[in-house]
Amino acid sequence: MKTIQLLLATILLFTYQLHSQQKKDDSPPTADKEFHNLKWRNIGPFRGGRSVASSGVVKQDGVWYMGGTGGGVYKSTDDGISWKNISDGFFKTGTVGAIAVSESNPNIVVVGMGEHAARGVMTSMGDGVYKSTDAGKTWTHIGLDYTRHISDVIIHPTNPEIIFIAAQGAQYGPSPDRGVYRSTDGGSSWEKVLYVDENTGASSLSMDMNNPLILYAAMWQHRRYPWTMESGGKSSGFHKSTDGGTTWEPMKSGLPEEFGKSGISVSRANPDRVFAVIEAEGEKGGVYRSDNAGKSWKQINKDRINIARSWYYMEIFADTQNENIVYVLNAPVMKSIDGGKSFTPLPTPHGDNHHLWIHPHNNKIMINSNDGGANVSNNGGESWSTQQNQPTAQFYRVITDNLFPYNLYGGQQDNSAIAIASRTRNGGIDWKDWYSVAGCESAFLAFDPDNPVEVYGGCYQGIIERWMKETGIGKAINEYPEQGLSKPPSEAKYRFNWNAPIISSPHDRNTIYHAGNRVFKTTDGGLSWEAVSPDLTRNEKDKHGPGGGPYTNEAAGGENYNTIMSLVESPHEKGVLYAGTDDGFVQLTRNGGATWSNVTPKGLREGIINSIEVSPHDPGTAYITVMRYKSMDLKPYIYKTNDYGASWTAITNGIKGDHTFVRVVREDPKRKGLLYAGTETGLYISWNDGRDWQAFQLNLPIVPINDLVIHNNDLVAATAGRSFWILDDLGAIQNKQNNTDVLKIYKPRDTPLFFGGQSNNPTIGHNPPSGVIFDYYIKEVVDSIPVTLEVLQNGKVIRTISSEKDEDFKSWPGGPPTPAVLPAKAGFNRYYWNFRRESLPAVSEVFVFGNLSGSHVGPGSYTLRLKQGDAVSETTATITADPNINAMQADFNEQQRMLVEIEAMVKDIHESVNSMRSAGNQLKSYAKLLKHNEKAKDLLSKGDSLHKRITSWEENLIQAKQKTFQDVINYNNKLNSELLFLKSFIEGPMPNVTRGSRQRLADLKEDWKTYEQERNAIINTEMAEYNRRFRELDIPAIIIEEKNE
Incomplete structure (x- = not known):
C-alpha cells in the first residue's frame, strides 16, 4: 500500500466593484424597456371573433391559416384543433382582409390587410401587404400601405413571384389607392393594372388556375358615411384580363347596367364557367353565370337569401372539382349542386359567413371564415372544427365587479355579452368560467359591482334588458318598445347608437342611465323611465334617412347617427354627468339633468366622443377621446379640462403613426396625472398628465383597444380582436420616479391567499402566478454580484431566492423542484413570491410521491429583504385570507404550526x-x-x-x-x-x-x-x-x- 498525506487549503477572495463593471447604455429609456418584466395575460374568452380570410395549404394536409379582424394571422398545424398567432411582432396593424398560400411553394404566404366586409362598426383599416417566405415564421411588409381594405390576394399557381392584390380601398372617403395591383417580383414592386375611379374598388378577384393569364375582377362603387352606406352606381362592373392583368376589358352582356357589390369566381373544373353574385335593383340582383368565359351572362337565381345585406356578406366560390357546385356566402352559407339554379343552406358553426377556401384536389377539404372565427371541414361541410379555441373576440367595452376574484363583463361583437373570471383555482380560464348575461353583441353593461346579481345590458336599436343571474331570466325594459329594424331613424321616437351607453350611478346603484339621443333614467328596474335631457346631439335631419342604398337598405342600427356614444357620472358629485355624442358634442349637467351645457372643445370637428373619464383625483377634471376615422382622419385626439369643460387642452404629444387614433383614456386612481390611452394599434402611457406619451405595448398584441378599466390595481383591456387582457398590479408603473437608489423594493399590495394553476393548454385563458407580486428597482447590474431576496417571518428567514442560477442543481423524477431564479435587470423588475417556504432537501435519486416544495405560509405580515452586495432594501408584504374562505385566525395558526412541524x-x-x-x-x-x-x-x-x-x-x-x-x-x-x-x-x-x-x-x-x-x-x-x-x-x-x- 502507498499512502499520501494531503492538505488542501483554498482561499476565495471576492472584490466587488459595482460601478466600474457596469456597461453604459446611452439609448433613451422607453416604457417598454424600463418595465420589461411586466407581462399582460390573455384571459379569453376563447370564443372566436370575426374572420373574413382563411386558406389551406395545397401540399400540406392539416395546415391552415386564418386572418382575424383585429387579431392578426393565426396558423393551425393540427387540422384546426389549436391555433397559434404568427403575426405578433411583425404586423403594424391587426385586421386581415385576405390570405393566399402559394400552391407551388407552401413557404410563401401573402396577407392583405384591412377587413373587406364594410361594416359601420368594429371595422378596422389595414396597412397594405405582408409576406412570409418561411411559412409564417417571419414576415416582411411589402407595400401598398394606403389600400386600407384588401378583398383578395392571388398568387400565380406556378410562379410565386407573380402576385395580384384586389384593393377595395378606403370605406369613408375617395382614394386613388383602389383597384387591382400586380407584382412580378414577389412584392418588391407593384403596378396598378386596373383602376376605375377614386370611389370604386375591387371587391373580388378570381384567376383561372388552368390558365393564369386569365383573371376576372369585380369592381364596386361604394362609400360609407357615419349615417349610411352607399353601395352601387354606374362605376360598378366586371372586368376580364387575358394577358395576365396587363389589359382589361369590361364584361356587360347579360348583366345589369348598374349594380352594387358583387363577387366573381371562375370554375377550376371548367374554366369557361364563371359564377357571379350581384347586388342590384329589385329582381336584377342574384346569382349570374357565364358558360363562355364571361362573353355573356345569364341570371340563374334570384333568391334574396343570397344577396341580403350584400355590402357585409355576399361572396361566391366555385367548387374546385365539380363545375355544378357553387357556394354563396351570406347568412347562412348557401350551396348549389345544379350550377346555381337552386340553393340549400350548408350549416356552419356561425351563421354569418364571409370566406371559403376549397382544396383544389379534394373538394371535401375546406375552411370557412365567419363571424365566429374559422372552422375546418374534411367532409364537405358535414361537420366542422370548433371555434372555441380562438381568442379573437371583439369587445366594445369592459367593466368589472368587486367580487374576489373579480369578473369582467362585455359585449362580444357577433356573439353575446358575457361575464368571465379574471382568474380561477384551476389551470386556467376555460369555457366553464364565463357565461352569457344581459344584452347582446353590442352591449354596454351595468350592475351593482358589489352584488352583480342583476345585470342591465343593451343591444342595437335601443333594446335594453334586465337579467337575473339566479334564474338566468331576462326581461326587455325598453323606454319605448318599437321595431327599429328596417325603419329609418327619422321615423323612430328615439335614436340609439349601436353601442348605446348604460351605466349605474356610483352614488345609488339602483339608478340606471340609458342614453339614446336623450339620456334616460330609471330607479325601478326599468318599469318606468324618465328623460333627464333634451336631444343632446346635432340632430341633423338629413342624416336620419335609410341606412343603406341605393339597392339595399341597412337598418339594423349600426348606421343610426346623432346619438350619444359615451356617458359617465362623476364619482365625486351625484348628478354631475357628461355625455359624448357620435357627432362630436360634449354635454354636461351638474344638477341631475335639469339643465345641460354644451362644453364641446372649441373648434372640434364632428367625430365620435368614444370615452369620457372624470378624474378620480379632481371633480373638475375630465378627459375625452375623439375618433374621426369615419372622416378619414386617423390622427389621435385627446382633450383635458380642469374646469368642468369651460376650457380644454389637447394632449397627444408623442402618440404617432397612421393608425393611432385614440379610442379610450383612463387616469390611474392612485397616481394623479398617470394616464393610459388605448389606440387603434395599441397602448400609450403618460406620467405627466398627457404632456408627453410613450408607447407601452409590452407583450400586448397590436390590436384596437376599445376600452380600459383599472380595477384592484390591475389594468384591464377590452380589445377588438384579441379578447380581454389584464396587466396585473400597476405598482411598478405608479412608483416610477427619478430614482437615485442603487436598490429599491416597493411595498406590494395586500394579497389574498389564493391558489390558481398554470397550464400550457393553448385554448384557455391564463391565470396569474399565485403569490405576492412585488416590484423592485435595480440601478445597475453586475454579473458577479447576485441579487438576493430573503423572505422573513418574525425576523427569521424562511425563503431565499437568488438571481444566480444554481449550476450544481440536479433533478430527477420525484426529486426536488428547480430552484427559482430572481429576475435582475437594470430598471424595474417584477417577481411573484409563491407564498412558499424554502424547499425541502431531497435524498439523491429517490422518488418522492408528493412534492418537496416548501409549504405555503398563512395570513400575516412578512418582510421582503432585497440585497445586492452591500446594498439592502426592505419592505413588508401583507397576506390576507381568501375572502371566500370561512375561517378564523386560530385555524390558520394551527395549520401553519402543523405544516412547520411536518x-x-x-x-x-x-x-x-x-x-x-x-x-x-x-x-x-x-x-x-x-x-x-x-x-x-x-x-x-x-x-x-x-x-x-x-x-x-x-x-x-x-x-x-x-x-x-x-x-x-x-x-x-x-x-x-x-x-x-x-x-x-x-x-x-x-x-x-x-x-x-x-x-x-x-x-x-x-x-x-x-x-x-x-x-x-x-x-x-x-x-x-x-x-x-x-x-x-x-x-x-x-x-x-x-x-x-
Whole structure:
C-alpha cells in the first residue's frame, strides 16, 4: 500500500466593484424597456371573433391559416384543433382582409390587410401587404400601405413571384389607392393594372388556375358615411384580363347596367364557367353565370337569401372539382349542386359567413371564415372544427365587479355579452368560467359591482334588458318598445347608437342611465323611465334617412347617427354627468339633468366622443377621446379640462403613426396625472398628465383597444380582436420616479391567499402566478454580484431566492423542484413570491410521491429583504385570507404550526438519511481499500454489520425502489412519504385541520421518534465503536488503491 498525506487549503477572495463593471447604455429609456418584466395575460374568452380570410395549404394536409379582424394571422398545424398567432411582432396593424398560400411553394404566404366586409362598426383599416417566405415564421411588409381594405390576394399557381392584390380601398372617403395591383417580383414592386375611379374598388378577384393569364375582377362603387352606406352606381362592373392583368376589358352582356357589390369566381373544373353574385335593383340582383368565359351572362337565381345585406356578406366560390357546385356566402352559407339554379343552406358553426377556401384536389377539404372565427371541414361541410379555441373576440367595452376574484363583463361583437373570471383555482380560464348575461353583441353593461346579481345590458336599436343571474331570466325594459329594424331613424321616437351607453350611478346603484339621443333614467328596474335631457346631439335631419342604398337598405342600427356614444357620472358629485355624442358634442349637467351645457372643445370637428373619464383625483377634471376615422382622419385626439369643460387642452404629444387614433383614456386612481390611452394599434402611457406619451405595448398584441378599466390595481383591456387582457398590479408603473437608489423594493399590495394553476393548454385563458407580486428597482447590474431576496417571518428567514442560477442543481423524477431564479435587470423588475417556504432537501435519486416544495405560509405580515452586495432594501408584504374562505385566525395558526412541524421532520429525515448514506458510502470505500489488510479483518466485519444496520434503518424512512409515480402502487411508502402526504392533506386555502390529521401527525411523530433514537444509537454506539477501532489501527486518512499488475 502507498499512502499520501494531503492538505488542501483554498482561499476565495471576492472584490466587488459595482460601478466600474457596469456597461453604459446611452439609448433613451422607453416604457417598454424600463418595465420589461411586466407581462399582460390573455384571459379569453376563447370564443372566436370575426374572420373574413382563411386558406389551406395545397401540399400540406392539416395546415391552415386564418386572418382575424383585429387579431392578426393565426396558423393551425393540427387540422384546426389549436391555433397559434404568427403575426405578433411583425404586423403594424391587426385586421386581415385576405390570405393566399402559394400552391407551388407552401413557404410563401401573402396577407392583405384591412377587413373587406364594410361594416359601420368594429371595422378596422389595414396597412397594405405582408409576406412570409418561411411559412409564417417571419414576415416582411411589402407595400401598398394606403389600400386600407384588401378583398383578395392571388398568387400565380406556378410562379410565386407573380402576385395580384384586389384593393377595395378606403370605406369613408375617395382614394386613388383602389383597384387591382400586380407584382412580378414577389412584392418588391407593384403596378396598378386596373383602376376605375377614386370611389370604386375591387371587391373580388378570381384567376383561372388552368390558365393564369386569365383573371376576372369585380369592381364596386361604394362609400360609407357615419349615417349610411352607399353601395352601387354606374362605376360598378366586371372586368376580364387575358394577358395576365396587363389589359382589361369590361364584361356587360347579360348583366345589369348598374349594380352594387358583387363577387366573381371562375370554375377550376371548367374554366369557361364563371359564377357571379350581384347586388342590384329589385329582381336584377342574384346569382349570374357565364358558360363562355364571361362573353355573356345569364341570371340563374334570384333568391334574396343570397344577396341580403350584400355590402357585409355576399361572396361566391366555385367548387374546385365539380363545375355544378357553387357556394354563396351570406347568412347562412348557401350551396348549389345544379350550377346555381337552386340553393340549400350548408350549416356552419356561425351563421354569418364571409370566406371559403376549397382544396383544389379534394373538394371535401375546406375552411370557412365567419363571424365566429374559422372552422375546418374534411367532409364537405358535414361537420366542422370548433371555434372555441380562438381568442379573437371583439369587445366594445369592459367593466368589472368587486367580487374576489373579480369578473369582467362585455359585449362580444357577433356573439353575446358575457361575464368571465379574471382568474380561477384551476389551470386556467376555460369555457366553464364565463357565461352569457344581459344584452347582446353590442352591449354596454351595468350592475351593482358589489352584488352583480342583476345585470342591465343593451343591444342595437335601443333594446335594453334586465337579467337575473339566479334564474338566468331576462326581461326587455325598453323606454319605448318599437321595431327599429328596417325603419329609418327619422321615423323612430328615439335614436340609439349601436353601442348605446348604460351605466349605474356610483352614488345609488339602483339608478340606471340609458342614453339614446336623450339620456334616460330609471330607479325601478326599468318599469318606468324618465328623460333627464333634451336631444343632446346635432340632430341633423338629413342624416336620419335609410341606412343603406341605393339597392339595399341597412337598418339594423349600426348606421343610426346623432346619438350619444359615451356617458359617465362623476364619482365625486351625484348628478354631475357628461355625455359624448357620435357627432362630436360634449354635454354636461351638474344638477341631475335639469339643465345641460354644451362644453364641446372649441373648434372640434364632428367625430365620435368614444370615452369620457372624470378624474378620480379632481371633480373638475375630465378627459375625452375623439375618433374621426369615419372622416378619414386617423390622427389621435385627446382633450383635458380642469374646469368642468369651460376650457380644454389637447394632449397627444408623442402618440404617432397612421393608425393611432385614440379610442379610450383612463387616469390611474392612485397616481394623479398617470394616464393610459388605448389606440387603434395599441397602448400609450403618460406620467405627466398627457404632456408627453410613450408607447407601452409590452407583450400586448397590436390590436384596437376599445376600452380600459383599472380595477384592484390591475389594468384591464377590452380589445377588438384579441379578447380581454389584464396587466396585473400597476405598482411598478405608479412608483416610477427619478430614482437615485442603487436598490429599491416597493411595498406590494395586500394579497389574498389564493391558489390558481398554470397550464400550457393553448385554448384557455391564463391565470396569474399565485403569490405576492412585488416590484423592485435595480440601478445597475453586475454579473458577479447576485441579487438576493430573503423572505422573513418574525425576523427569521424562511425563503431565499437568488438571481444566480444554481449550476450544481440536479433533478430527477420525484426529486426536488428547480430552484427559482430572481429576475435582475437594470430598471424595474417584477417577481411573484409563491407564498412558499424554502424547499425541502431531497435524498439523491429517490422518488418522492408528493412534492418537496416548501409549504405555503398563512395570513400575516412578512418582510421582503432585497440585497445586492452591500446594498439592502426592505419592505413588508401583507397576506390576507381568501375572502371566500370561512375561517378564523386560530385555524390558520394551527395549520401553519402543523405544516412547520411536518417539514421539520421531513427535513430531519432526509438530512439524516443523506448523512447516514454518506457514512455507508465511506464504509464501502474502506471495505474496498482495506480488503487485503490483514489487520483490518475485524474492522471490515464491523463495517459490514454497520452498513447493513444503516440500510435497514434507512428502509423504514424512504422507499428507494420507487423510480416513477406508478411505483407508488407497487412498493410500500415509507415514513417520509407518509409525512409528505399529510402535508399535502393539511395544506390549502381552507386551513381547518381535521381531528384525523391531528391524530395522524401524533402517530408519525412517535414513529420518527423511534427511528431518530435508532439513528442516535447507531451513531453513538456502533459507529463510535467502528471509529475507535479505525483509530487504533492507525490507518492513513487517504489511501490509494494499488493497480493490479
